[in-house]
Amino acid sequence: MQTVVVTGGSGKLGRAVVEHLAEHGYTVVNADVAPPPPDQPALFTRVDLTDLGQVVEMLHGVDDRYRGVDAVVHLAAIPAPGLRPSGATFANNVVATHHVFLAARQAGIRDVVWASSETVLGLPFETPPPYVPVDEEYAVRPESTYSLGKAVEEEMARHFARWDPELKILGLRFSNVMVEEDYAQFASFTPEQRGWNLWSYIDAVDGAEAVRLALESDLRGFEAFVIASPDTVLATPTAELVATHLPDVPVRRELVGHETLLGIDKARRLLGWNPQRTWR
Numbered sequence: 001m002q003t004v005v006v007t008g009g010s011g012k013l014g015r016a017v018v019e020h021l022a023e024h025g026y027t028v029v030n031a032d033v034a035p036p037p038p039d040q041p042a043l044f045t046r047v048d049l050t051d052l053g054q055v056v057e058m059l060h061g062v063d064d065r066y067r068g069v070d071a072v073v074h075l076a077a078i079p080a081p082g083l084r085p086s087g088a089t090f091a092n093n094v095v096a097t098h099h100v101f102l103a104a105r106q107a108g109i110r111d112v113v114w115a116s117s118e119t120v121l122g123l124p125f126e127t128p129p130p131y132v133p134v135d136e137e138y139a140v141r142p143e144s145t146y147s148l149g150k151a152v153e154e155e156m157a158r159h160f161a162r163w164d165p166e167l168k169i170l171g172l173r174f175s176n177v178m179v180e181e182d183y184a185q186f187a188s189f190t191p192e193q194r195g196w197n198l199w200s201y202i203d204a205v206d207g208a209e210a211v212r213l214a215l216e217s218d219l220r221g222f223e224a225f226v227i228a229s230p231d232t233v234l235a236t237p238t239a240e241l242v243a244t245h246l247p248d249v250p251v252r253r254e255l256v257g258h259e260t261l262l263g264i265d266k267a268r269r270l271l272g273w274n275p276q277r278t279w280r
Helices: 012-023 052-058 086-107 145-163 180-188 191-197 204-216 238-245 265-271
Strands: 003-007 027-032 043-046 071-074 111-115 168-174 221-227
Touching (some): 003 012, 012 027, 012 204, 071 086, 071 204, 086 111, 086 145, 111 145, 111 204, 145 168, 145 221, 168 204, 191 238, 204 265, 221 265
Parallel strands (some): 003 027, 003 071, 071 111, 111 168, 168 221
């Protein structure tokens, strides 16, 4: 049984990740500034991730909680642009991620998974993407300070991996996280409302499985993966959405049914991830 620290385990995706890892036999520690939900199957310690000393202790052990950590899942962040001023968002998110990466290295933790973001693909796509479905092949295109921070985190991860060839440090570019209660609103969505992320989303349970598979994979080094549900949020077929709203964007292959435009082939191929849950 491995001990895994999940930062941000009180958040929307974090709650699903904690539940999923616990169900699969992990001892889970939720490190967050927000209190956990009732009956969460995890130990809880309040940690300020912008304080390096607290993060170092968190990844070695905390009195009356645990001693020794095998892996870390870093989800904690200001989760979107505009919730805080841009400078505050960058200072919190990038510093926290640096501290997690550094403390993991100092603790000898070689399995690190963290939440990057779909935003590095160019959201909100006011400049159209270079092609669809989008994927991990083109250089990141941050269009906000929040996204710029995620791009910086990916570059940091690349160098932490270069410094330690035994390190696995995987960035999961999660789409807009949804839980079952959110699906009631999907029928009212219009193409204009949701075009900012190419009509995509990720079910929290499938997102949690992607985290576990990333932890358990034999990969080494830095890799980034787009993590999205296999379909869009709309009833309109995907090919029709592209023809109407992205008429000048190259389409790399035939689009079938309601398939996502955030390409998830890499995660399927390298992680063995096969998302099943959709709002339909």
